[in-house]
Amino acid sequence: MKKGIVLFLCAALIFTLSACGSAGxxxxxxxxxxxxxxxxxxxxxxxxxxxxxxxxxLTMKALKLFEEKHPNIKIKAxxxxxxxxxxxLSTQVAGSNAPDLIQMDYAFLTDYAKRGALLELDPYxxxxxxxxxxxxxxxxxxxxxxxxxxxxxxxLNAPGVIYNATVFEELGIEEPKQDWTxxxxxxxxKQISDAKGNGYYGTADxxxxxxxxxxxARQHGEQFLEETKLGASKETLTKWFTMWNDMVKSGxxxxxxxxxxxxxxxxxxxxxxxxxxxxxxxSNQVKTFQSLMKNNDKIKIQVIPxxxxxxxxxxxxxxxxxxxxxxxTKHPKEVAMVIDFLVNDPExxxxxxxxxxxxxxxxxxxxxxSSMPEEDQMIFEFIDVVAENxxxxxxxxxxxxxxIEKNFRTLSEEIAFGSKPMDQAIDQFIAETNKILGKxx
Amino acid sequence: MxxxxxxxxxxxxxxxxxxxxxxxxxxLAPWLIGLFCLTLGPMIASLYISFTDYSIxxxxxxxxxxxxxxMFTEDKLFLQSLKVTFIYVLxxxxxxxxxxxxxxxxxxxGLKGLGIYRTIYYIPSLLGGSVAIAxxxxxxxxxxxxxxxxxxxxxxVGPDWVSxxxxxxxxxxxxxxxxxxxxxxxxxxxxxQIPQEYYEASAVDxxxxxxxxxxxxxxxxxxxxxFNLIMQTITAFQSFTQAFVISNGTxxxxxxxxxYSLYLxxxxxxxxQMGYASAMAWVLVLLIGFFTLLVFRSSxxxxxxxDGGKS
Numbered sequence: 001m002k003k004g005i006v007l008f009l010c011a012a013l014i015f016t017l018s019a020c021g022s023a024g025x026x027x028x029x030x031x032x033x034x035x036x037x038x039x040x041x042x043x044x045x046x047x048x049x050x051x052x053x054x055x056x057x058l059t060m061k062a063l064k065l066f067e068e069k070h071p072n073i074k075i076k077a078x079x080x081x082x083x084x085x086x087x088x089l090s091t092q093v094a095g096s097n098a099p100d101l102i103q104m105d106y107a108f109l110t111d112y113a114k115r116g117a118l119l120e121l122d123p124y125x126x127x128x129x130x131x132x133x134x135x136x137x138x139x140x141x142x143x144x145x146x147x148x149x150x151x152x153x154x155x156l157n158a159p160g161v162i163y164n165a166t167v168f169e170e171l172g173i174e175e176p177k178q179d180w181t182x183x184x185x186x187x188x189x190k191q192i193s194d195a196k197g198n199g200y201y202g203t204a205d206x207x208x209x210x211x212x213x214x215x216x217a218r219q220h221g222e223q224f225l226e227e228t229k230l231g232a233s234k235e236t237l238t239k240w241f242t243m244w245n246d247m248v249k250s251g252x253x254x255x256x257x258x259x260x261x262x263x264x265x266x267x268x269x270x271x272x273x274x275x276x277x278x279x280x281x282x283s284n285q286v287k288t289f290q291s292l293m294k295n296n297d298k299i300k301i302q303v304i305p306x307x308x309x310x311x312x313x314x315x316x317x318x319x320x321x322x323x324x325x326x327x328x329t330k331h332p333k334e335v336a337m338v339i340d341f342l343v344n345d346p347e348x349x350x351x352x353x354x355x356x357x358x359x360x361x362x363x364x365x366x367x368x369x370s371s372m373p374e375e376d377q378m379i380f381e382f383i384d385v386v387a388e389n390x391x392x393x394x395x396x397x398x399x400x401x402x403x404i405e406k407n408f409r410t411l412s413e414e415i416a417f418g419s420k421p422m423d424q425a426i427d428q429f430i431a432e433t434n435k436i437l438g439k440x441x
Numbered sequence: 442m443x444x445x446x447x448x449x450x451x452x453x454x455x456x457x458x459x460x461x462x463x464x465x466x467x468x469l470a471p472w473l474i475g476l477f478c479l480t481l482g483p484m485i486a487s488l489y490i491s492f493t494d495y496s497i498x499x500x501x502x503x504x505x506x507x508x509x510x511x512m513f514t515e516d517k518l519f520l521q522s523l524k525v526t527f528i529y530v531l532x533x534x535x536x537x538x539x540x541x542x543x544x545x546x547x548x549x550x551g552l553k554g555l556g557i558y559r560t561i562y563y564i565p566s567l568l569g570g571s572v573a574i575a576x577x578x579x580x581x582x583x584x585x586x587x588x589x590x591x592x593x594x595x596x597x598v599g600p601d602w603v604s605x606x607x608x609x610x611x612x613x614x615x616x617x618x619x620x621x622x623x624x625x626x627x628x629x630x631x632x633x634q635i636p637q638e639y640y641e642a643s644a645v646d647x648x649x650x651x652x653x654x655x656x657x658x659x660x661x662x663x664x665x666x667x668f669n670l671i672m673q674t675i676t677a678f679q680s681f682t683q684a685f686v687i688s689n690g691t692x693x694x695x696x697x698x699x700x701y702s703l704y705l706x707x708x709x710x711x712x713x714q715m716g717y718a719s720a721m722a723w724v725l726v727l728l729i730g731f732f733t734l735l736v737f738r739s740s741x742x743x744x745x746x747x748d749g750g751k752s
Contacts, residue, residue, distance in 0.1 A: 260604035260694040403712040
């Protein structure tokens, strides 16, 4: 009798504990008690994006406005910086636990779409929940993979060289012009480092950034990564690294240790830390950089330097970021509603401004241009300049990009630290890249 | 007649034993469920996945031993990660244990405030594995970090200990060695167990401090050293967080801090090659198992137990 009671209590304890266990872990995934299903009940969505502190604040403000307009929808934000964002996202996708709304990047769009991680948006366009009538057609195509729409452009931007205009003025150096070449760039960088000396450099060394190298490849008429093999030639790779290596040796660009210590976040870049006068960035980052500059130094942006006798202009208009839905979201309709709000609602546009780039909706662009503060106007104008002086964007990177990007970075460090002869290192990179892309056949 | 009597007694005893087992099993049930679902289950799944090509979202497709083959014949980064991990283990474990032993011996002299010192030295091993400490370490040993500022006062211009491929791994080793506290506590306990009579007797025979150390302390401590060696080696082989945070997730510069687990993580979660990563995980199991076996085998030669018995 006593033993029976004891056994019963044990069983009860076990069941209570295991129930607690699963409820606890349920809090992580989106299907915790509150969201449930059914109309009229609170729908809880999770949204993730990368960006600077400014972007976080603006986005939170816009999301709050959405919640006010749709009281039954709550959005929980999970934001971070760029570094590690996609590592974290793929981990969440692996755990079938990714957020409902995902800020996506052009470089990774194919990877995620082809692996079935993203929500197909065409049904919601047809149902008129997500309106793309006023969107730039090329941006719609950019967000589609295999003819299906997976991502809506959150902002148009373009790569450029940002520079500290105050330092230029102080040193009496002429600001770069639209038609400047890589040679001009090197000369200016050397002038700056010579004049300032002692731990101040003309430019940050960006030789490790595959996205920037891609521009030089385009200037040689090459597509950096083709579907099944490396498109850039050994000559172009050698040219890129030789140029940067020379600049590092002459002191015009940051030395390898300083370069390795900097991440991709604006807060860690030499130009922000006050150790360099130029850097390579995206037009929509200008606002963030400006807010981080010491002593209110003025930031300006210019197009990427041209190659001498270039086959085509390297500059291009890029969808800065996309917004996508998670393929396994429990609330696809609400996800489409949020996306529609972010890109088409005039009030949201006022809040978000040009921080993620120029709005993709042409009506919103017109509305915004006049009401924007000075910095944003500069970005609008830069985009207009690029629109006139650019060539079509390369197709999205093929599968395997994440590994190739890492190898490219390793290649740049091997050359910068001199741990391998440049020729040998480049050959190795070419072989490895072709092997990785060869799997796509 | 007599047979049935003897036959039934054992049977009753067996039944009684089973009744006890039932209660035990019920109490163990939560832990057993956890073991099967959270540990054994995933381990078996991972073993299966290691023989497939699995990009996380597409279903795994069988490729047999190809992952293992690629690992050892074609993957340069794999060999690099092995090299980095071996250097890390071979440097950090002996250094850590030496420090732990040295400090334990100092503390064993019975100074005042022993408890406070013990706590102070133990705290790093509690916090050290955390992301916060790793971030702090990266700042401290960076180009213009605290460490170099101190060096500057002595007129030495230090390199960037964290962003220079020649030194980055050593800053990781230092971080590991800094966490000697937990081993130290175990050594302290071991030291306290050495009977004072041995020291007194040897002093009477004219043994100096060094003699005493090598002929009394060390031999008596060998079981503890053995334990610490195994535990620290296993932990060192698996280290991940510090390398990940200090290198900003890159394992750089130039893959100089690409410890095995970090490479495994990148393969699985950044490059969408979960099959390969699972294969790497099992190779790590075998590797650690092999080294642990080596240490166990060798222990017969150098570990002395108090009761004079075999291990």
